Amino acid sequence: MSATIKDVAKMAGVSISTVSRVVNDSKPVSPDARRRVLNAIDVLDYEPNEIARSLVTRKSNIIGVIVEDFGLSFVSQVLRGVEEVARMYDYDILVSSTYGDAENENRLMKILLQKQVEGIVVITESNNEDRVQYLKELKIPVSYLNRYYRNDEISTVTINNTDALEDIVDYLYGMGHTKIAYIGLERDFNRTVDRFKHSGYVEAMKKNGLKENVINILDNSEEAYMDLMAKLVKEIKEEKITALAVFSDEAAIKIMNLLLDEGIKVPEDVSVTGMGDITMAELYRPKLTTVKEPLYDYGAVSIRSIIKTIKGEEKMPKEKVILPSFIVERESVKKYRK
Amino acid sequence: MSATIKDVAKMAGVSISTVSRVVNDSKPVSPDARRRVLNAIDVLDYEPNEIARSLVTRKSNIIGVIVEDFGLSFVSQVLRGVEEVARMYDYDILVSSTYGDAENENRLMKILLQKQVEGIVVITESNNEDRVQYLKELKIPVSYLNRYYRNDEISTVTINNTDALEDIVDYLYGMGHTKIAYIGLERDFNRTVDRFKHSGYVEAMKKNGLKENVINILDNSEEAYMDLMAKLVKEIKEEKITALAVFSDEAAIKIMNLLLDEGIKVPEDVSVTGMGDITMAELYRPKLTTVKEPLYDYGAVSIRSIIKTIKGEEKMPKEKVILPSFIVERESVKKYRK
DNA sequence: CTGTTAGCGCATTCAG
DNA sequence: CTGAATGCGCTAACAG
Numbered sequence: 001m002s003a004t005i006k007d008v009a010k011m012a013g014v015s016i017s018t019v020s021r022v023v024n025d026s027k028p029v030s031p032d033a034r035r036r037v038l039n040a041i042d043v044l045d046y047e048p049n050e051i052a053r054s055l056v057t058r059k060s061n062i063i064g065v066i067v068e069d070f071g072l073s074f075v076s077q078v079l080r081g082v083e084e085v086a087r088m089y090d091y092d093i094l095v096s097s098t099y100g101d102a103e104n105e106n107r108l109m110k111i112l113l114q115k116q117v118e119g120i121v122v123i124t125e126s127n128n129e130d131r132v133q134y135l136k137e138l139k140i141p142v143s144y145l146n147r148y149y150r151n152d153e154i155s156t157v158t159i160n161n162t163d164a165l166e167d168i169v170d171y172l173y174g175m176g177h178t179k180i181a182y183i184g185l186e187r188d189f190n191r192t193v194d195r196f197k198h199s200g201y202v203e204a205m206k207k208n209g210l211k212e213n214v215i216n217i218l219d220n221s222e223e224a225y226m227d228l229m230a231k232l233v234k235e236i237k238e239e240k241i242t243a244l245a246v247f248s249d250e251a252a253i254k255i256m257n258l259l260l261d262e263g264i265k266v267p268e269d270v271s272v273t274g275m276g277d278i279t280m281a282e283l284y285r286p287k288l289t290t291v292k293e294p295l296y297d298y299g300a301v302s303i304r305s306i307i308k309t310i311k312g313e314e315k316m317p318k319e320k321v322i323l324p325s326f327i328v329e330r331e332s333v334k335k336y337r338k
Numbered sequence: 339m340s341a342t343i344k345d346v347a348k349m350a351g352v353s354i355s356t357v358s359r360v361v362n363d364s365k366p367v368s369p370d371a372r373r374r375v376l377n378a379i380d381v382l383d384y385e386p387n388e389i390a391r392s393l394v395t396r397k398s399n400i401i402g403v404i405v406e407d408f409g410l411s412f413v414s415q416v417l418r419g420v421e422e423v424a425r426m427y428d429y430d431i432l433v434s435s436t437y438g439d440a441e442n443e444n445r446l447m448k449i450l451l452q453k454q455v456e457g458i459v460v461i462t463e464s465n466n467e468d469r470v471q472y473l474k475e476l477k478i479p480v481s482y483l484n485r486y487y488r489n490d491e492i493s494t495v496t497i498n499n500t501d502a503l504e505d506i507v508d509y510l511y512g513m514g515h516t517k518i519a520y521i522g523l524e525r526d527f528n529r530t531v532d533r534f535k536h537s538g539y540v541e542a543m544k545k546n547g548l549k550e551n552v553i554n555i556l557d558n559s560e561e562a563y564m565d566l567m568a569k570l571v572k573e574i575k576e577e578k579i580t581a582l583a584v585f586s587d588e589a590a591i592k593i594m595n596l597l598l599d600e601g602i603k604v605p606e607d608v609s610v611t612g613m614g615d616i617t618m619a620e621l622y623r624p625k626l627t628t629v630k631e632p633l634y635d636y637g638a639v640s641i642r643s644i645i646k647t648i649k650g651e652e653k654m655p656k657e658k659v660i661l662p663s664f665i666v667e668r669e670s671v672k673k674y675r676k
Numbered sequence: 677c678t679g680t681t682a683g684c685g686c687a688t689t690c691a692g
Numbered sequence: 693c694t695g696a697a698t699g700c701g702c703t704a705a706c707a708g
Contacts, residue, residue, distance in 0.1 A: 052701035390685030
């Protein structure tokens, strides 16, 4: 058993209040007493018990984080922002992952609450109406960090996906491409930010007087990709598509691989752009030209506003927080010359 | 403020002891009383305060995890194993990352201890003697999950790196290669598992009567890679190297990229193998042939033995736990025909 | 400046 | 089966 405040008090010949005072530096203590306490702490190797401290102060200094899967590149990058900033404010992070199981998610939420977390950050890809409802009723600050859409009063930080896709199309157009297809995700279209990406593409194509060509993929399964590729290859040949704006980096990379298998070269035969700028975007060859989403900042910003809210210095933003994004030009897009 | 056990007791017209008993199912309670308590819990939306509970039971049900950086692929995969298994045993995970700062690390360790974590898992790449010393003195179970070497009595789970490299060399030899170079990491050589990989390579080359050719890279910096490439290209040309056994997947992929820039094709001109089987190994083209390290299991096994130790059902293993590893054959190695 | 005291919310003896 | 009482380790009035 490690030493408690009592042991320290006894050894230093003072009361536990005095020990508490020097430990927390909360009230003046005579130099002499302080010295003796410090000494006792040292020899006893005393560390305050945060659990006991939390019970009385009603502050756990812990923030709960619910993620879908650590394995996802964007999750770990966001998490990094969360952890690093939390640490700056002396907060700890209790993480739990759902692996897409909504049942599990409610259970996790309860556990976090029981552990007296002071705020919750949710980092998921999919949307879940039940969860949103639940979160809204919580009395602690919550930040909802999916990369996708929501229309509630829960705090979210994101980028302007419509603008991002417009930028991509403009960029591609500027590179001489006119036959630009958009590869979108069909699953949960209405509940995710994908519809913003889609409309950004549509608007930009219209603006530039180009013919739209949207090809959707059903989900992330192998079959869906096979399906997509069949359509895609056909379109590339028949419609002379020269550029592909893909809804995510992961998908863009998979598609580049499959294109390669079909003997279609990127960027020589067709240019490809992604969205997100995950780590692999730079490691893959050709290096992927994409929109950099500020993943670290997603985490940093949201945890910061949670902590500020806890401290009463701010209120959780009611509106979405829109972070800047920009195109990272690499190698997967080539100037088009007919 | 949420409801406490007192509120429930009052509403149900029983004592707090009775409430505690039904909540924990610890002692018999009359059906009638139980019903009333359950009802009160329901209407008051009562959730036990884990902090208070921990204080009296002296069980936090929290395990601390120290990682170097979530961003690293292998870290997040190990973490996934840790989290998932911990959850099965009703444990939560408090994560903190050091970002390579040893100073920071001691601080984090203290914080974890103050939070009354019941065990600690350390997932790092680098070694740190101070840390090892510190961990040894802790009274709670600790598992040290770096992928590298240590020679202390702290529980570690790993693979047999010597065997792994031998397997790789044998495999390459079986594919017709005789000019096989090993790319190793120089930094901290004596304190990491890299020396095992190195000796595995050396032994296997000897066994097969081949001439060794070890090329070390200093660290992960750009310059070090430039330096390596200069040597490497020279060796490939002068010594007719046809296969490269690289110490890690990350390095193997970087090297393949740089080789590409030099106009050297993988696997046509030179075959390459990695080590680890990170996610990207399969996504990269050519898909990387490598040794699969059981990353998820690293995490799962270590957390499991920590929890078993906490429960008194087992003792932390004194010896290294060696998990199986095997070669995943993909596309980066080609049969050699002179 | 310092010690005494009263809880924080809960599990757990110990008597009934 | 049940309630009253005790204390986990600590902070925060309160009274000196």
